[in-house]
Amino acid sequence: MKYLKDIGSYFLMLKKVFSSFTKGSVLRELIFKEIDDLIIGSLPIVAFISFFVGGVIAIQTALNIDNPLIPEYLVGFATRQSIILEFAPTFISIIMAGKVGSFITSSIGSMRVTEQIDALEVMGINSINYLVFPKIIALLLYPFVIAVAMFLGILGGWVAGVYGEFSTSAAFIEGLQQDFKPFHVVYAFIKTFVFAFILATVPSWQGYFMKGGALEVGKASTNSFVWTSVLIILSNYIVTQLLLS
Amino acid sequence: MIRVEDIKKNFGKDEILKGISTTFDRGKTNLIIGQSGSGKTVLLKCIIGLFEPDEGLIYFEDKILQDMNEEEHRDLREDMGMLFQGGALFDSMTIEENVMFPLRMFTKQNKNEMLERVNEVLRRVNLENVNKKYPAEISGGMQKRVSIARAIVNNPKYLFCDEPNSGLDPKTAIVIDNLIQEITYEYNMTTIVVTHDMNSVMEIGEKIVFLKNGVLVWQGTNDEIFKTDNEDVTSFVYSSNLFKKIRDIQIKEQ
Numbered sequence: 353m354k355y356l357k358d359i360g361s362y363f364l365m366l367k368k369v370f371s372s373f374t375k376g377s378v379l380r381e382l383i384f385k386e387i388d389d390l391i392i393g394s395l396p397i398v399a400f401i402s403f404f405v406g407g408v409i410a411i412q413t414a415l416n417i418d419n420p421l422i423p424e425y426l427v428g429f430a431t432r433q434s435i436i437l438e439f440a441p442t443f444i445s446i447i448m449a450g451k452v453g454s455f456i457t458s459s460i461g462s463m464r465v466t467e468q469i470d471a472l473e474v475m476g477i478n479s480i481n482y483l484v485f486p487k488i489i490a491l492l493l494y495p496f497v498i499a500v501a502m503f504l505g506i507l508g509g510w511v512a513g514v515y516g517e518f519s520t521s522a523a524f525i526e527g528l529q530q531d532f533k534p535f536h537v538v539y540a541f542i543k544t545f546v547f548a549f550i551l552a553t554v555p556s557w558q559g560y561f562m563k564g565g566a567l568e569v570g571k572a573s574t575n576s577f578v579w580t581s582v583l584i585i586l587s588n589y590i591v592t593q594l595l596l597s
Numbered sequence: 598m599i600r601v602e603d604i605k606k607n608f609g610k611d612e613i614l615k616g617i618s619t620t621f622d623r624g625k626t627n628l629i630i631g632q633s634g635s636g637k638t639v640l641l642k643c644i645i646g647l648f649e650p651d652e653g654l655i656y657f658e659d660k661i662l663q664d665m666n667e668e669e670h671r672d673l674r675e676d677m678g679m680l681f682q683g684g685a686l687f688d689s690m691t692i693e694e695n696v697m698f699p700l701r702m703f704t705k706q707n708k709n710e711m712l713e714r715v716n717e718v719l720r721r722v723n724l725e726n727v728n729k730k731y732p733a734e735i736s737g738g739m740q741k742r743v744s745i746a747r748a749i750v751n752n753p754k755y756l757f758c759d760e761p762n763s764g765l766d767p768k769t770a771i772v773i774d775n776l777i778q779e780i781t782y783e784y785n786m787t788t789i790v791v792t793h794d795m796n797s798v799m800e801i802g803e804k805i806v807f808l809k810n811g812v813l814v815w816q817g818t819n820d821e822i823f824k825t826d827n828e829d830v831t832s833f834v835y836s837s838n839l840f841k842k843i844r845d846i847q848i849k850e851q
Binding site for chain 2: 372374375378462466467471474475476477
């Protein structure tokens with residue numbers, strides 16, 4: 353019963369996100385602030401993780417190939433496929449559920465605890481639109497983060513493969529070009545938009561409807577990470593089934 | 598003027614408000630007092646629309662809150678200023694931005710006009726040179742004053758204060774009380790203050806509504822509260838040793 357109530361409150365929140373809009377000039381400023389916090393602020397950690405995980409994928413692939421009949425370009429091919437199809441969109445989104453999701457939940461949760469949300473409501477402002485809508489718009493730029501992750505992941509794979517002497521540069525690049533299907537990139541970005549919506553709304557919902565004090569803000573942040581991750585994994589499966597099978 | 602008629606509010610099986618009826622007058626500081634858990638804050642939240650009463654009507658002048666459409670509701674809320682218990686200032690904004698916020702949301706003033714008004718109300722609450730500071734960088738008393746400035750910046754008709762003195766030392770509490778009363782006169786507002794602070798009652802209680810377990814058991818002025826025979830009120834008023842001693846001295850003198 354509680355789950356049904358929670359799901360209901362999530363969809364009611366979504367309905368309120370797109371009604372009684374905040375004044376345009378204020379909203380524009382909020383959107384730029386959210387882009388700074390959620391997108392620009394996430395780039396360093398995404399870049400760091402992508403580069404090194406890309407390197408690890410290349411090394412792991414190379415170390416597991418001991419059959420001379422398997423072409424050397426497979427290292428580049430496997431790195432590209434892993435990064436574009438799964439690592440960049442899904443793995444990075446799980447990391448973002450921890451970083452961005454917890455930030456969103458704790459910031460909205462703190463506003464709830466300190467009555468800042470009540471203050472907005474008393475002023476006649478639709479607090480859900482004011483708080484959540486700018487996050488959804490900011491996260492429309494999330495595919496940019498994922499594109500950066502794809503590029504740096506592949507670059508990391510190339511650096512580790514070539515400078516670790518697991519592959520030649522020519523073979524690695526041949527692997528990157530081998531059997532390339534542009535639709536895989538489209539599929540990855542479609543997934544990314546779905547994940548971006550989940551990343552913006554689920555942590556906001558957890559923060560907005562939390563009750564209690566500072567301890568509950570911490571609990572809500574943990575719940576937010578769990579729920580966001582679960583929904584990302586589930587939607588990943590559904591989108592993959594729909595688009596690739 | 599705000600009038601409430603037979604307001605009832607339950608949370609699950611708990612009856613919090615059991616039919617409250619009273620009037621809060623314009624140009625006066627109206628106090629809702631009572632022990633913790635008596636339903637004061639719930640009544641206030643029903644009046645400002647954060648809670649919906651299960652039964653009863655709330656009148657703002659001659660209009661019924663429950664009958665208002667969305668636009669009327671929004672217009673009414675633009676006429677409300679609220680001072681929350683903890684100040685409820687926006688952490689991510691400077692003091693200037695906090696006070697300017699209602700102007701940015703609801704007026705078409707340019708930045709210079711807004712700044713002029715912000716400085717005017719900050720001066721009114723005796724705050725200067727704090728414009729660029731963040732709420733965390735000023736004291737609790739100053740936060741309350743900023744919150745009052747934000748509440749009055751848009752010239753509201755109604756001012757609501759939820760325990761404005763909580764967490765403040767007695768001297769600062771009196772400053773805040775007097776400020777609320779002065780502003781009520783200046784702006785001719787209907788002010789409702791929820792408190793359990795007897796000093797506030799003595800300082801600014803022009804009309805006092807006493808609640809006990811969700812029932813209005815007494816109402817009157819700050820002079821009358823010390824003369825009433827109502828046992829619930831006297832046990833609340835004389836629960837502090839200070840007031841008991843003052844009463845004993847008065848009885849001896851008589």
